[in-house]
Amino acid sequence: MKGEQVDKKWTVLVIDDEQDLREMLSFTLMNEGYNVLTAANGKLGVEKAEKEDVDVIISDIKMPEMDGITVLGKVKEMKPGIEVIMATGFGTMETAIESLRKGAFDFIHKPYNIDQLIALIIKACETKKLKSQVISLQQMDKLKDEFLSIVSHELKTPLASISGAIQLLMDDEGVDEETLIKNNSQENQKLLKMISRNADKIRKLIDNLLDFAKMESGFWELKITDIKMPEIMDDIPVTVKPVASLKNIEVVMGTSLSGQKYDCEKLLFKGDMDQIGRVVVNFVTNAVKYTPENGKVCVWAEKSENDIKVVVEDNGKGIAAENLQKVFDKFYRVDQHLKKLEAGFGLGLAICKKIIELHKGKLWAESDGLGKGSRFIFTIPVI
Numbered sequence: 001m002k003g004e005q006v007d008k009k010w011t012v013l014v015i016d017d018e019q020d021l022r023e024m025l026s027f028t029l030m031n032e033g034y035n036v037l038t039a040a041n042g043k044l045g046v047e048k049a050e051k052e053d054v055d056v057i058i059s060d061i062k063m064p065e066m067d068g069i070t071v072l073g074k075v076k077e078m079k080p081g082i083e084v085i086m087a088t089g090f091g092t093m094e095t096a097i098e099s100l101r102k103g104a105f106d107f108i109h110k111p112y113n114i115d116q117l118i119a120l121i122i123k124a125c126e127t128k129k130l131k132s133q134v135i136s137l138q139q140m141d142k143l144k145d146e147f148l149s150i151v152s153h154e155l156k157t158p159l160a161s162i163s164g165a166i167q168l169l170m171d172d173e174g175v176d177e178e179t180l181i182k183n184n185s186q187e188n189q190k191l192l193k194m195i196s197r198n199a200d201k202i203r204k205l206i207d208n209l210l211d212f213a214k215m216e217s218g219f220w221e222l223k224i225t226d227i228k229m230p231e232i233m234d235d236i237p238v239t240v241k242p243v244a245s246l247k248n249i250e251v252v253m254g255t256s257l258s259g260q261k262y263d264c265e266k267l268l269f270k271g272d273m274d275q276i277g278r279v280v281v282n283f284v285t286n287a288v289k290y291t292p293e294n295g296k297v298c299v300w301a302e303k304s305e306n307d308i309k310v311v312v313e314d315n316g317k318g319i320a321a322e323n324l325q326k327v328f329d330k331f332y333r334v335d336q337h338l339k340k341l342e343a344g345f346g347l348g349l350a351i352c353k354k355i356i357e358l359h360k361g362k363l364w365a366e367s368d369g370l371g372k373g374s375r376f377i378f379t380i381p382v383i
Contacts, residue, residue, distance in 0.1 A: 010125045011035040011052065015045030015059040015071060016087070021112075025058065028114055034121070042066025046074045049082060056124045057084045058117070060110075061095050069099055076103045081131070083124040087112070215354040222272040222358055229267035229301050229308070232277045236299060240284050247293045251284065254300055257313050257373070262300040269308045269382045271359050276380070279352045279363075283312035283376040286348065290374070291316030307361070307379040319367040319374050327365050328353045356380065 012034045014025045022038045029036045037052055039045035042059070043066045049057060057075060061068035072084050083105040088096040096107040105124045108117055214220040237251055244251050254262050280299065287297040291314045301310045319327065330350040356363040361380035367373065 009033065009035055010055040010121075011037065012121060013037045013039065013045060013048055013052070013054045013057045015039045015042060015057060015063070015068070017041055017060065017063045025112070025117075029118075029121070032118055042068065042071040045071055046078075049075050050078055054079070054082055055128055056105075056121055057082055058087060058108075058121075059084060060087045061099065062089065069095065069102065072099055072102055072104055081128065083128050085117075085120055085124060211351060215351065215358070220354075220358065222275065224270055225273060227269055227271050227273050227276065229264040229269070231273060232280060233264055233299065233301065235277065236280060236284055239281050240288060243285055244288050244297070247288065247291070247295070249288050249291055249294070250296045251288070252296065252298045255298055256300055256311070257296065257298050257315060262302050264301045267301055267303060267308055269380060271380060272355075275355045276359070279355050279378060280310060280312065282348050282352050287312055287314040287316065287374070287376070290314070303382070304379065307381055309377065309379045311375055311377050313373060313375040315373040317374075318370045318372040319365060320370055321367075324365050324367065328363070352378075 012029055014022055014029075014036065015038075016022050016025075017040055019040070022040070026036045026038055037048055037054065039048050042063050045057070045059065046066070048054070057071075059068045059071050063071075068086055072086065075082055075084060080103075084099075084103070086096055086099040086104045086107040087110050088107050089110045099107060105127065106120055108120055211220070233253055237253060240251055254264065256262070284297060284299060291297060295315050297312065297314045299310075299312050301308060303309070328349045330347055353363050356378045359380045361378055363376075363378040366375040366377065
């Protein structure tokens with residue numbers, strides 16, 4: 001039977017109030033290459049299913065404290081991806097059929113025929129794998145549709161601006177290419193700047209797409225060097241000034257919103273300076289975007305145990321608790337209104353996450369709720 005096992009080492013949870021049966025199944029299934037967990041009753045079984053990464057459950061139907069049908073219901077509500085095989089003794093066929101109606105994968109008679117049980121477990125594992133692949137394909141299909149929609153919108157907008165500006169430049173009667181080049185009127189200069197600005201937007205959008213594709217496919221390579229934190233921090237105010245000044249937002253370096261001072265002069269670590277700088281700039285730019293006029297954005301860093309910790313915090317719109325993890329998903333934006341106003345695929349924070357993960361670091365967002373500002377934090381190990 002071992003030869004029929006798939007590459008993944010599946011985990012089977014045996015729930016039965018008979019100790020001898022639990023021990024026999026545990027010994028047999030471990031010899032077949034499975035990870036095996038056991039529980040002496042339904043209540044303990046549900047607790048283990050919640051805490052552990054379980055693929056298949058073999059559950060007796062008649063048990064003290066919590067019967068198998070109740071176990072099935074709780075497991076399917078909690079983790080619907082777990083396949084549950086119900087074990088039934090004589091006279092419980094009606095209950096076995098009821099369990100199938102409630103989502104059990106199959107049932108097997110007791111006393112067990114081991115070959116039949118193992119064949120059933122293999123079938124359950126294969127079914128779980130196929131379901132997972134189907135869900136993955138559905139998610140990919142949904143992402144593809146979202147991606148095409150976003151690409152279409154985000155590239156169309158600047159291209160329409162470029163096309164309109166060129167048309168205006170060419171509309172004057174008798175204007176040929178040579179005359180157009182020589183013409184330095186203010187109106188033409190504005191139109192040419194519009195073309196340049198929108199062409200730059202397209203370039204940045206495409207660069208982000210290409211970078212993310214490289215990271216996803218594993219072809220992205222970091223250029224690791226020794227980094228002094230001030231080399232990154234000193235450039236931030238100048239880089240974000242054009243965006244911050246439009247809303248009169250103060251960008252403060254080395255001080256938290258609470259007023260605590262942080263000195264990053266002696267913070268040294270190894271990493272890709274351009275990419276770490278990219279993450280910090282992205283955090284600060286996002287903070288500025290989501291902070292109302294006359295707001296404040298603070299950037300600071302410190303050594304925390306064996307890590308360098310960088311924090312960007314603001315007194316802006318804040319983030320609802322249910323969105324704190326989603327903000328790092330590709331194509332996701334919390335503020336759908338802003339999505340219409342700002343160009344971008346919603347890949348900025350997803351790229352930041354990839355960069356920090358490539359540095360073997362961690363990245364997360366915090367907020368006390370809507371209207372209470374937010375904190376974007378990453379840590380990378382001091383190598």
